[in-house]
Amino acid sequence: MTGTTAGLTVHAPDGVPEVAAGDDLAALLVPLLDLADGDLLVVTSKVVSKAEGRVVTGDREAWIDAETVRPVAVRGATRIVRNRLGLTMAAAGVDASNVAAGSVVLLPLDPDASARRLRAGVAARAAVNVGVIVTDTAGRPWREGQTDIAIGAAGVTVLESFAGRVDAHGNPLAVTAPAVADQVAGAAELAQGKLAARPCAVVRGRPDLVLPPGEDGPGAAALIRADGGDMFGLGAREAVVAAVAGRPEDRLPFGAPASAGDLATALARTGTPATVVGDDEVRCAAGTRVAVAIVAFAHGWEIHEGAADLSIRPVTP
Structure with missing residues (x-):
């Protein structure tokens, strides 16, 4: 499936095999992708977690407790928490979908490190310089529905600074740091779909967001506000x-x-x-x-x- 807008293309290939613990994601994905320098490779956290052995058995609620640093809000059976990665998410990011009954998928231990390893693996196998974004699904305050966000990144500018710039009328730009890594994650999700078994996508058209070889950048951790720095730290x-x-x-x-x-x-x-x-x-x-x-x-x-x-x-x- 491919979508195009204003010079941006997104391609999510079919045929990705089921991923198991110990699999080399670069080895699995590179043969399915037509990669070029400046591309952004977007992968779901679920396949990263599966490759890293983060599928566990046991009670889902107990695993949510284990992954939680502190609760943010509880409404009935829904728990919004701040998890060990600093992300504020429903159920701490613990997922029981697309996995065998009785098992759950935990988020990667370090999504930025996961992205760095995948970037290095792709460079070694395909000899291209790409940025890598690891995504997961999250809700938003004030808005219905969910969208994918970047929880890991390597070789990518995650925040695009507009500080000090003005618009065509000379007005200072109010939004000084668009979260471009999250925007790329959302664009990739449109091509991947939720039920189509397309856990990766290539976004082409923003080579300016891809850092030079050897520079991985601050990762998606730079997108997380420090606890206490958000106006909505509690429900x-x-x-x-x-x-x-x-x-x-x-x-x-x-x-x-x-x-x-x-x-x-x-x-x-x-x-x-x-x-x-x-x-x-x-x-x-x-x-x-x-x-x-x-x-x-x-x-x-x-x-x-x-x-x-x-x-x-x-x-x-």
Whole structure:
């Protein structure tokens, strides 16, 4: 199946055999592909995991627990978690589809390393310089449905910087770093399909994204925000519960301490007038301690006792 748009072509070949632990992916894929310098080879994480022996038996829920660093949100049977790779995904990326009953597929131990090995294997067998992207499927906040994203990459520019550039009207570009590796992953998925047994695709037309031989780049890990750096580190319900509980170990998903002005504004919205004393202190009436403690926790601050009022100060990282 091939799709073409604005000079970009995507080809996903049929005939890829079932992959088993220990298989050499480069040896399996190169004979099926017409590769050229500057191509992007996109492979699903599932075939990478199968080749690396990441198919395991046992209870899926137990494996989700094992792959989870912390929960983000739970709605019924659906668990959104931050997994050991730093990815925020449903079920930690543990997949029970297209595998024998009683088995599940775990994500590769190090998808960027997997991409580097495949890139080197392709170069050795086909004498071409390609970029490699390892993909998996993920949902998106605010949007229905799922799409493929890059979870591993080698020899690829994963973020295309537009910092300092302007549009045709002289306006600064608001989006300074398009996630081009994710865009390539989504384009490849259109040709691969979900049920067509096409676990790889070649995307041609963006040789500018492929790094020179010997340069693998930062990998797809560069696309992951640090825990606490995202505005949505917890689900809405989970954030309320965490703020009320006020456990120190639950501070990280709320991010860095907010400014004194932002905290004072938030307190005012709860009916608690507050005064900004300085960059590192906000004061309010002592009679509102419980509400203040909850709001302060969610903003990275904490209460310090005062004589007739509450002194609130940012938590030291």
